[in-house]
Amino acid sequence: MKKLFYVLWVLVVHNFRQALREKNEFLLNLGFFVAAALIFPLSIGPEFELLTRIGAGLIWTLTLFASSLSLQRMFTADFEDGTLEALYFASYPLEAFVAAKIITHWILCSLPVLLLVPAVAVCLHLSIFQIGLLILSLSIGTPILSFIGAIAATLTLGIKSNSFLVPLLVLPLYIPVLIFGVNSVEAAFLGLSLKPYLFMLSGLFFLNLPLSILIGAFNLKLNLKSL
């Protein structure tokens, strides 16, 4: 068990080093999120009520897209330079590799966005209560996006031009997360109980956590065998 955590830690450090070498990757997500959130009020009009009404859904949508932007590159570098192959033939647990990738992807692509959400939400005239709920639902929801993203990214690894396939595969699977995430904020805004939505969201979290790691590792083996 201790050894497994050590492997996980080593892999996470490796992923971080790799990501920091190409900084623009996660800065792209952040830039996209901020730019899109600030351009929206310009296009639909700056009315207070309108922005308060749609703000939560807007931030959820943009977070979702920001998280999916870098999915295609989640595994490609390690696949192309042979790291994955080496790990596979050294009979390392690929599950640990997938888990490490998911952790890194969440920390690099979703956490910075999550930290910026309060600032953007204030610009969209959301109340403090709404912002709190938004952060709560996003912090349960964004890991699920990384889980599902890992499944799609590992699945399309061996395809030369996978840039359009990943969004096509990922969006249908993202929709339940989006619905429960946005509805929890909406329900509280309308004075209803937000518990069922948060429970469903947590349910999705604990369903996707093991499935994404197992299916991701299975997909990696599939891709490595076809080399």
Added chain:
Amino acid sequence: MIKAHSYLQPNHLLTHATRWRLWIGRLTLCLFAIGLYLAFIGSPPDYQQGETVRIMYVHVPCAWMAMGIYSFIAILSAIFLIWKYPLACILARSAAPLGALFTFLSLLTGALWGKPMWGTWWVWDARLTSVLILLFLYLGYLAISEAFEDTQTSLNAASVLAVVGFINVPIIKWSVVWWTTLHQPASITRIAAPAIHISMLIPLMAMALAFIGYFIWVLLLRVQIQLISAKTHALQLKLIHQPFKKTT
């Protein structure tokens, strides 16, 4: 005596498929004739919906087929992934375009019915949205099953996607119960007696059977084409790799 499982071998299927296809095709045409007659002429107009209820005789079987074919694909894909049974994957891949077609048709007929009845082509209702997601899942499955250079990897990847996407089917089925939005709940698959009059149930069932017949008919044809082209390919490879022989 031929054992049942021998029919599951590709070669056996290939020798019998043409004969089966002929009979299933005839049966399907008969069922379509009966179903269409009953749906358009032989059944009464609805007391609320009027003549537009006749769209339902196409819409409902289409929606059933859309979900049924996806379940079919998902189950066969799971069989393929677990037992590496090649015919399961060929069947699943051949069924996918039909499933996508039925999903599209159910959305289209639903929109045509929705305009006079609900006053709008489209609403973001739970069932409509989840069927739209189903269409995207079909498209994703089709796209990924062609995407890899290596056919075997494509089929493996597509099978994984089909199994993962299966989570959507129960969501569609119970979406009208979980979220009480515009689309009406089921009126036939209830524990109590169906909430539909017998004069409408019979044409609906005839159409549903005709659609199933059509599905099996075209599926057999597609599988046959797949198997024959695989065989041709294998023979061509054999011919290329054969040592050169002089023919007199």
